[in-house]
Amino acid sequence: KNQVEQSPQSLIILEGKNCTLQCNYTVSPFSNLRWYKQDTGRGPVSLTIMTFSENTKSNGRYTATLDADTKQSSLHITASQLSDSASYICVVRGSTGGGNKLTFGTGTQLKVEL
Amino acid sequence: DTGVSQDPRHKITKRGQNVTFRCDPISEHNRLYWYRQTLGQGPEFLTYFQNEAQLEKSRLLSDRFSAERPKGSFSTLEIQRTEQGDSAMYLCASSLRLPNTGELFFGEGSRLTVL
Numbered sequence: 422k423n424q425v426e427q428s429p430q431s432l433i434i435l436e437g438k439n440c441t442l443q444c445n446y447t448v449s450p451f452s453n454l455r456w457y458k459q460d461t462g463r464g465p466v467s468l469t470i471m472t473f474s475e476n477t478k479s480n481g482r483y484t485a486t487l488d489a490d491t492k493q494s495s496l497h498i499t500a501s502q503l504s505d506s507a508s509y510i511c512v513v514r515g516s517t518g519g520g521n522k523l524t525f526g527t528g529t530q531l532k533v534e535l
Numbered sequence: 536d537t538g539v540s541q542d543p544r545h546k547i548t549k550r551g552q553n554v555t556f557r558c559d560p561i562s563e564h565n566r567l568y569w570y571r572q573t574l575g576q577g578p579e580f581l582t583y584f585q586n587e588a589q590l591e592k593s594r595l596l597s598d599r600f601s602a603e604r605p606k607g608s609f610s611t612l613e614i615q616r617t618e619q620g621d622s623a624m625y626l627c628a629s630s631l632r633l634p635n636t637g638e639l640f641f642g643e644g645s646r647l648t649v650l
Contacts, residue, residue, distance in 0.1 A: 464644050
């Protein structure tokens with residue numbers, strides 16, 4: 422069964438600090454991996470999409486890494502801001518499975534405090 | 536704003552009532568998805584359309600749920616005889632039919648509370 426596991430489940434950090442969120446997946450065959458940011462009560466917003474051949478991708482203060490061999494990804498947030506407080510969801514797209522090729526993780530709930 | 540829009544944003548209803556949610560996707564997107572999300576969980580796939588054709592339905596979509604996209608533009612999700620377990624955020628997303636990397640754009644969601 423395709424699965425996406427995220428850790429930690431929740432995280433509290435001080436403003437200005439860095440943090441790294443982890444995503445392990447068993448989806449195979451693999452097509453791409455996405456990180457979404459979801460503010461409370463809002464819809465998810467895409468941060469990055471990474472394909473098999475990409476190891477690192479940055480979007481401002483967000484840097485995602487992908488190791489397709491170990492089926493692991495991380496999302497690194499630099500110099501955190503209060504507005505980074507949100508749930509970060511890892512989503513993996515497989516190459517088979519009809520239209521529903523996406524497997525969602527349960528998210529890491531990040532809280533940035535003063 | 537030309538993003539995905541959903542209506543209503545919040546709906547409170549009594550058990551047994553019917554509710555309908557509407558989703559207007561990004562205009563040039565031919566794929567439209569419905570997801571359900573409960574607190575602390577990731578979105579769960581319900582169904583998706585390519586243009587007006589409903590191509591896939593999850594087993595989560597019981598007989599009380601029906602979705603339509605009559606003209607290949609907006610879509611509706613109707614829940615009949617609501618139950619307390621239907622309380623969730625219902626998310627709509629749209630994308631272009633691109634090989635592999637068709638990015639999903641989500642709406643803000645419709646939060647349903649069944650009393």
